[in-house]
Amino acid sequence: TKFNDLKKVLFLEEAENMSSYDSYKEFNRRVLSPSIKSINEKTDLKVEYSYKAVRGKGSASGVLTFTILSIGGMVLLENIKSNDSKYEESSERIKQQIGYDMIVDTNNVVYVDQIVRIMCDIDMADDVKSAIKINSISVPISQLQAKFKSLTGEEVLFVCKKYRAESKKVKNVRSYITSCLYNAAENLKLDKLKPKGSFDIDDFDDFVSNFHALDDYE
Template sequence: MCEKNIKPADKNESTLEAAKLSTENMISRSQPLYNTVEGVLSAKAYKLFDIYLSCINPQKDDTCDVIIRKTDISDMLGLKRFKTSDLIITANELGDLKFCCRNVSKDYLRLNLFSFVHAFHNDNGEVFLHVKCSEEAKRLFFNLETVGYIKYQLKNTLALSTKYEIRMYLYLQKQKHLKKWNTKFNDLKKVLFLEEAENMSSYDSYKEFNRRVLSPSIKSINEKTDLKVEYSYKAVRGKGSASGVLTFTILSIGGMVLLENIKSNDSKYEESSERIKQQIGYDMIVDTNNVVYVDQIVRIMCDIDMADDVKSAIKINSISVPISQLQAKFKAITEEEVLYVCEKYRAESKKVKNVRSYITSCLYNAAENLKLDKLKPKDDFDDFVSNFHSLDDYE
């Protein structure tokens, strides 16, 4: 049972430092954490959950014990006043969360997601929240490469207003690697936990569901987050609106338009795109977390491939390189090199001012840099990456 009442700090809590919060912090939410957690949260509780996730390092399970200042939480939530009683009520929602798992006997168990979710105060009367995931739940928070995860910045969910908007955003993040997909109307209602709403029957009609939930959620997501999406609905004749099918299309991610949404009447461009996708093993390497980066790389490779003036030059690390030389180099790029460039761009994206120039240079140097990186000790990788290129070359 989680402790949920405010109290003075104990010895353990007094030795822990308060987490440093930033809306720019990244969140890695595992697929099992998305799929198996039971409970409908308020918008505040969803945001508090994401604030906690933004404080942990999914590579280090000793970061699961987090202390957060109440004033920092209220700042993140955009609240001028946040009573301690309100903090406790919101924290209680997290404390009550369960997840379902199977033990060695293959019996299903419902266990607490968190072992600690409670408020305390220090000697100065400053209020903090102590949150720690349970030992049983650690596999849902850490070593996420083995179970799959979605990744997004904290500021996206903090910008949304309702629990439906947040739940819809998480659903779109989970599905975005598909770029375009269909889902049944009834299945989408389950995603949004509408089957547990007190007035559930009022959402049986698609028209009412769209007016009250879907349309305002998508509008808010398009205006306030890194995703841009459109949707359409098709009723199934003779079976009622509850049996209809929705089609979602991701238009852009982080301001980058997906390759499929670039309107082109040039069949040669389409041929170039397909050839490059086959060359780099596009279908094998793309996933929900790198799709926008891989698409950007394909677009740049297509532009170079289709360039007519092969004698003109592009600056690579302050050296002019002929287009013909770039074309030859790009025809040899492998899937490993594309993934390498994706990781480098993701690591340095906040510093990059000219994305096209940066990615073009990284692609040109990818084969050589990848070989050099493999020769470097693993602990020196970050220093190596930061020192190899001057970002001034890409401004």
């Protein structure tokens, strides 16, 4: 985004004191930096930005680059750097395993991509004798690898739903997702065995929405 174009979008050129926004330094101090700080602290987005001046044309002609690092604690896969061809092979195999193209959409792509990344890290781990704590129990990497190789797309979507419902309470996203994946098959089976009349948080949200909708008929 060009600095001047951004000022137009924000209608700063129409401000009475618009001259005070001419320099990037002042614009950053008064507008940009506080806004990004507010987004990072008060929303589930984590954003960073950089500025590059155009030599010889003044700071107003510079270019700003904005990058969304994560959403709801989940890192965007496009921001994860990996030059290892083995990672690409692992990622492709896992995507085929879970039917990636069939389960991903614009609402869950960030979460599914992060799950794929975590599965790749486990899949590529060399020290298979080392262990990771799952539900306070040390589980060997080799056992995790075997478990993850049987995960289905339905189970991945189940983990996505569970994480999104509890994301505000999760302190360690990687540990939480890893545990959920390890227990996904069993927990999904239990979820399907719930009595039809059972009530979970998603049901409650729908109930509240429908209850308020009754006001339209009064």
